């Protein structure tokens with residue numbers, strides 16, 4: 022069941038018990054954003070005794086933004102600094118994701134991935150990835166040239182292949198359907214068509230949170246004891262509605278376009294990534310598979326000013342074709358076409374991997390001076406992989 026506004030959500034809430042001092046609030050928890058992360062957080066919070074959680078989403082259903090516009094890769098955690106949130110939450114999230122998918126028959130595949138090097142410099146990058154992965158307990162190993170040729174004859178790797186056996190893929194739509202269903206079965210409420218337009222921290226959150234949504238001419242408000250900002254591409258503007266000007270962030274957006282492939286050959290059965298490039302905003306134009314076994318290439322990186330600009334443009338296609346042909350020389354260039362794109366919410370024009378300068382980590386904080394407010398900013402890749410672990414982290418921040 023879903024409501025078309027926060028008011029209807031309120032009518033359906035059966036709040037009966039609260040351990041908090043803000044007893045008069047409509048809900049114990051309000052989570053803004055029905056992407057995979059908001060869903061995972063809302064579900065986790067709703068598992069607790071005596072809570073009532075509302076998930077507020079501006080569209081008519083869950084997961085219509087970044088969570089359905091990505092590579093659907095369950096990342097192994099190869100690229101992020103040892104002490105980073107990205108590394109910790111990706112590692113934990115990966116294990117939780119495989120467990121959840123197995124337990125609830127959510128479509129996924131532990132297909133593994135190759136990172137391929139074409140020259141000595143790229144091989145050095147692979148050595149670094151391997152030694153870092155070993156240091157944090159993520160399995161990786163080098164595949165010999167003979168084994169490489171035997172297993173994937175279409176893949177070119179002149180200098181070396183590093184295999185990550187714990188990488189996989191997940192059907193993100195099935196995952197989100199499960200999370201939404203489980204949340205609602207536990208009594209959680211989804212308020213759809215409810216864009217949040219105003220937020221008031223009553224006595225800096227000590228008196229709870231008043232959240233206003235507007236849809237057409239209709240404006241409605243609800244109150245909650247705590248607030249989680251999981252609004253993806255709009256998380257920074259929402260954070261800026263709450264925090265004072267000296268704590269404002271500026272949002273950056275890195276679009277990633279995907280390219281489809283119309284032929285059935287060549288068709289590797291493993292994900293293939295080029296060696297990571299220091300300072301790059303993504304992981305290079307890689308080859309991924311979907312659950313139907315179709316291959317796609319991407320995403321590239323293009324900085325844009327407008328987070329709603331979801332047009333795939335062909336400006337980057339020639340460069341992407343060159344990239345793809347370095348590791349898949351037999352690919353038919355004329356069978357590669359434009360597919361879809363997604364936009365990474367970024368906190369700066371910084372690298373996605375630690376080998377680059379100015380690596381950007383996830384920002385997940387219980388904000389000082391604002392009671393019961395957890396802010397999730399810059400939740401780019403590996404946000405899908407990490408979603409279940411991010412939910413645990415948010416619960417830990419709200420219930421230390």
Ligand SMILES: Cc1cc2nc3c(=O)[nH]c(=O)nc-3n(C[C@H](O)[C@H](O)[C@H](O)COP(=O)(O)OP(=O)(O)OC[C@H]3O[C@@H](n4cnc5c(N)ncnc54)[C@H](O)[C@@H]3O)c2cc1C
Nearest residue numbers: 054056057058079088091092094217253255277404405406
């Ligand atoms: C090109 C690309 C490739 C990626 N590949 C991978 C990958 O292979 N593996 C991986 O682990 N991660 C990957 N990611 C990252 C992953 O997709 C994201 O980290 C994850 O989907 C973020 O989920 P979210 O719930 O935070 O955000 P979203 O999915 O964007 O959800 C936020 C929700 O908030 C809602 N919202 C926004 N503003 C408001 C408002 N004012 N009121 C109400 N609702 C609002 C939106 O409508 C949206 O539904 C990739 C990302 C991109 C862009």
